[in-house]
Amino acid sequence: MNKWLSKGVLACLLLLAQLCFTYCVAQEPQSQGEGNEPAAERRGPHIAQLSISGPIGPATTDYLIRTSDKARKGGARLFIVNMDTPGGLDAATRDIIQHILASDIPYVTYVTPAGARAASAGTYILYASHVAAMTPSTTLGAATPVQIGGMPGQQEPPAKAPEMSEDKAGEEGEQNGEPKKRERDPRSAMERKVVNDSVAYIRGLAHRNGRNADWAEKAVRDAATLTAREARAENVVDIVADNQQQLLQQLADRDVILPSGKQKISGTIAELPVVSYEPDWRNELLSLITNPQVAYILLLIGIYGLIFEGYSPGAIVPGVVGIICLLLAFYALQVLPINYAGLALIIVGALLIAAELFVPSFGALGIGGVVALVIGSVMLIDSDVPGMRISKTMIGSIAAISGLALLGFLYAVGRSLRKPIVAANQAMVGRTAVVSVVEPELLVKIDGEIWRARCDNLLTEGQLVKVTAEQGLLLQVVPE
Template identity: 75%
Template structure:
């Protein structure tokens, strides 16, 4: 018992010193950040990047970084975009942030060969200035179910390819009003379930509203949703889908001054001196890179399957532990990646699960499976809750690492103690006291000895005195045979 108390005190001291060290580093880093912020609050253009599928990690990066850039003096934000699409909820969160912004957003599809497909088209329509590099494309904004693969199924509510081609040719030959009415009549008669039609119509109304807000081609926007239409950069400029075609960033900046935009519902002009401002790149940090990896659709789908099958295997084989632990962690990560849980809830849930698993390791013989899973869940949950850009909400990476290291060491110590006890030779229950030292407690009326705090009846062939040291030579029921030590 005393050994365990000493070990517990030692771990507490280690946690205290780790926390003190982390606090000192946090104070120093906060001072450096304040000095850097004082130097960085100069007018500039913030450059953000969307490269790959749009998910919760993209939303987190875009909103946090743009808020930070605005606080540091950004007067305009350029989003370099190359995306095949993404989740509807994440896209709508980004669009709401853009529409509520007090400074202009310029979405720039770049480099050459990039695309703003599906969700990227919505963000392009929502931006105050929509720009593209030559040899880039946009469109194909038809919403599809999760898991739909190109080439394997048509988008929801989509007619066969021959019917689509025929309707496209007919719409090109008709007058504008007649063509629009004809398209609406055809859309109403298209095959598809009620849910598919509901999703399509909701997306059409959404993108038409964005187009009308910025004075862009709403009819083509509807066609991009209903017929998965696409355009090149030059075609998009000709159809009034985008505002600018620029060969590079410098060319883009030269075309922005005095351009009229709609900002917070009012018409304004971009400042004339915006092209002279320096461009500061705000690249994704390691945390966002990690979250982007988790929220990749393929990774999210695999995590979801692992989580489901892990819980199924644990249900069929109670006590296996490893499938259940892996299943719970993967399922929470999948819920975050698919935006079933917000990042704050997912991180908190992982921390709670990690703490429970570490505590359960000391009561359930899992040979480290629960403890290791708990440390992993604790670290991932802590990383997800880090928000270094919000004052008062900073979580020290050193502190997270220290707690994880101390928890891991405590777990290893516990596993070593358990393993050491298992390696001890097995002793029969009726011989457990043999060889142990004892002290004579009473001599008359009968011989009593104290063994490890317990009083036992004893026999001895030699005379003994009170307080004399003896050793147990044999055990017969509740009677010990002792000899002088």
């Protein structure tokens, strides 16, 4: 049993290592653009170039805050944040915005390259930045909080009825003998609270930096979007530049609002070297384990590892691996928007599947466990943010593997029940053994076990023999 458990845990570790390697290769920084210098070679005043690519989460916040502090100590005079994001988590976005607003060095958020977007959370960060810039053929907007959309499959709120004029409403009310009624917002109180809070937040950011607050409200309430040229015309962004050099030229002598008051960006800013700060190993690790897919796998490995250790005390490997994976999973889940009911269902499902191996329920526990595991997996991540959900393909794969393993176990149990019952003291009869030692005492080996034996014929080491009788710990054998 322990041998199979160790092999299973080793396979899980290899799978996890392959996943980590694949993710790190996919996230490997691209070669730096012309004119950029490696971060290790920075000396004196420079422009720090950071990047936000993909969904905004805890790893993004950690990277932006730690790296900007490092760059500030190294002599950074300006931060340029290249951004391409579909959105992100509210808590992580607010942490980034608070850091930007408290910075005594200007932040320039630049939506680039062509085809990039600053959707949802990216729009808030763009409004919070001291200078907002975009590349042609980029977009921003659609800043409505996605959590208010409800669970998948839930019906959309009914469309709001067309509004009528006060006079007409008053006439109808008088005709029916009822007082005039005001049209009610079909959204729930919680939805209105979330939207109104987001509107107030983004309008405050717009007023701080002198940008279009009315359009910002439309982006939240109506999910409005704009292209780069339209955003510049609507006073949503400050600069539209084809490349970084054009951006730096347009930044010269521009006024920005810092905590200390209004300041002017140096007219010679374009002459400073641009230093690219890429994520380090710590940020790569944090980004890896806070990925919902990886956190989900770590959770399952941790649960099953501890279950196997509990049923096979002394195996050690499953327990050690399970504890490590479970701690990493809990760290990731505490910074992700999870549904605790989903987490509880996953744990219960794993326990039921494990219990099927030791309790003769003929599949009832196992089937219930697979159902609970699938439902819990679907519910686990409580967010509609792109990139912050567990893929249905992974959930289906886990369910299929669990189901096939359960069917295989039930098939093995069925076969064992159909086999003829053999007395325990005759289990070796009919087995084939290998002669291990001839003198001074005949010893034979069966499946790695050494047995004392007796034979009326002359045997040689390595010869195959067949067991004809079993008397306690002594076997009667004959040559095959």
